[in-house]
Amino acid sequence: MISPLRTRFSRGASVTEGHAALPTELPADATRVATGVAIVLVAQLMLVLDATVVNVALPRIDADLGFGPAGLSWVLNAYTLAFGGLLLLGGRLGDVRGRRLLFLTGLGLFTLSSLLGGLAQTPTQLVVARAAQGIGAAMAAPSVLALLTTNAPDEAARNRALALFGAVSSGGASIGLILGGLLTDVASWRWTLFINVPIGLAVLILTPRFVSETPRRHGRFDFVGALSATVAAASLVWALVGAPEHGWLSGRTWAGFLVAALSLTLLVRTERRHPHPMVRPSLLQDRRRVGVLAIMALVIGGQLSMFFLTVQLDERALGLGPLATGFAFLPFSLGIFTMSRLTPALLARFGALRLIPVGTILLTTSFLLLSRVSETSTYAGGVFVSMLLSGIGGALVFMPVTATVLTGVEPEHAGAASGLLQTTQQLGAAVGVAVVASVYAVGAVPDSFVPGARAAYLTSAAFAATAFVIATALLVRSRAAVRPQAPGELEREHDPVPDLAA
Numbered sequence: 001m002i003s004p005l006r007t008r009f010s011r012g013a014s015v016t017e018g019h020a021a022l023p024t025e026l027p028a029d030a031t032r033v034a035t036g037v038a039i040v041l042v043a044q045l046m047l048v049l050d051a052t053v054v055n056v057a058l059p060r061i062d063a064d065l066g067f068g069p070a071g072l073s074w075v076l077n078a079y080t081l082a083f084g085g086l087l088l089l090g091g092r093l094g095d096v097r098g099r100r101l102l103f104l105t106g107l108g109l110f111t112l113s114s115l116l117g118g119l120a121q122t123p124t125q126l127v128v129a130r131a132a133q134g135i136g137a138a139m140a141a142p143s144v145l146a147l148l149t150t151n152a153p154d155e156a157a158r159n160r161a162l163a164l165f166g167a168v169s170s171g172g173a174s175i176g177l178i179l180g181g182l183l184t185d186v187a188s189w190r191w192t193l194f195i196n197v198p199i200g201l202a203v204l205i206l207t208p209r210f211v212s213e214t215p216r217r218h219g220r221f222d223f224v225g226a227l228s229a230t231v232a233a234a235s236l237v238w239a240l241v242g243a244p245e246h247g248w249l250s251g252r253t254w255a256g257f258l259v260a261a262l263s264l265t266l267l268v269r270t271e272r273r274h275p276h277p278m279v280r281p282s283l284l285q286d287r288r289r290v291g292v293l294a295i296m297a298l299v300i301g302g303q304l305s306m307f308f309l310t311v312q313l314d315e316r317a318l319g320l321g322p323l324a325t326g327f328a329f330l331p332f333s334l335g336i337f338t339m340s341r342l343t344p345a346l347l348a349r350f351g352a353l354r355l356i357p358v359g360t361i362l363l364t365t366s367f368l369l370l371s372r373v374s375e376t377s378t379y380a381g382g383v384f385v386s387m388l389l390s391g392i393g394g395a396l397v398f399m400p401v402t403a404t405v406l407t408g409v410e411p412e413h414a415g416a417a418s419g420l421l422q423t424t425q426q427l428g429a430a431v432g433v434a435v436v437a438s439v440y441a442v443g444a445v446p447d448s449f450v451p452g453a454r455a456a457y458l459t460s461a462a463f464a465a466t467a468f469v470i471a472t473a474l475l476v477r478s479r480a481a482v483r484p485q486a487p488g489e490l491e492r493e494h495d496p497v498p499d500l501a502a
Helices: 002-009 030-052 055-065 074-097 099-118 123-151 155-186 196-210 223-246 251-273 287-317 322-328 330-350 352-370 384-405 411-443 450-481
Strands: none
Touching: 030 074, 030 099, 030 123, 030 155, 030 196, 055 074, 055 123, 055 155, 055 322, 074 099, 074 123, 074 223, 074 411, 099 123, 099 196, 123 155, 123 411, 155 287, 155 322, 155 330, 155 384, 223 251, 223 411, 287 322, 287 352, 287 384, 287 411, 287 450, 330 352, 330 384, 352 384, 352 450, 384 411, 411 450
């Protein structure tokens, strides 16, 4: 893994014009840089895997610990709630306290709670351990992206790192299903948690040697903003993950939405006045950044809801076991990782805003193909092509969106921007799965997966189609705002652009 990275990161050593100077303590040796990137990406893969690796083990967990139908969902929801609710706080703490320090602290908590979760003897112990994993992940994840961008020696290396980050973040979800099925079938569901321990320890030992710390930023910490942002995100996720079970019109769901709205209002008022805000208002003043954040939420919502549905399609309609279901997602991972090698060159040639519409069209097509599922569908005829198209389309969206979100962000605020991006992803996932699960429930027929699935897959397609509309509007606006460029000239969509909100 290190050898290819060494080659790719050794090209060019100068910082491109228009970008902030890198900290003086960054490693000059290309091998050390490449090794550091590999270590950080391994940690990111572990964090992403944890969101899905437990999924296929849920029946075994229920049989062993006796959760019951209602309580079992909290094995997943406890992690999602803590992770999504604390990402903004984790990003800002990394900016203030040092990203490597927070990365190591969060990863240490994640590793310890993985061990405790694997040793759990009661449902409560496992749910608490999963929540602690989410807290650790929320501390570490924003620093992953910030460390990748600030440790890159030039823009080309930065884009390659972002492409790998996108591949790991999206492809890791399907790899988690494969790994979860393998560990559950061969060993025990407990190994879906134990597997994090040796990986986490290795990353904790190697990170100080190969990853440089970022400068700490002095200033007052925005405690009111931190509290309101955390409560807003956590209450929104809490309302969304419970909506399919309790109903969209239930008091529980609306209470969550109300608390989220009030906390968000307090956050906006605080951030406009605080000298060192938790979320800088300038991050949301560029329509391009807001637009691609909306695209990311819609695409993640569509893809995670597709995962939710297709796991059931494979096991209930096609009769696949846990391990075979995991391998059924292999075309998705192959599409992601193959395109991750091509996306940086495509980005340099065509620009981010030309790649995103193509990716969203491929995603829409893949979901529409899955909506044609029938009782006689086969994997080769009904799932394989859709998985491959979804992987390729996702790769053409994730890396360009990530690069666009981080465009023009000062180094001292990279963690906050990363936390904002990943919070958007978590909220998009929660919304997508909640809406699609509700649509599926409306059309569901006992002992038959297909009737409810068709409308649910069409809902996923509607998410991707909406993302295409937004991406097309951004492209049209960009063409109107930016002068035409000579053939072969690099389209500077990753550099600071005029404020399109003006």
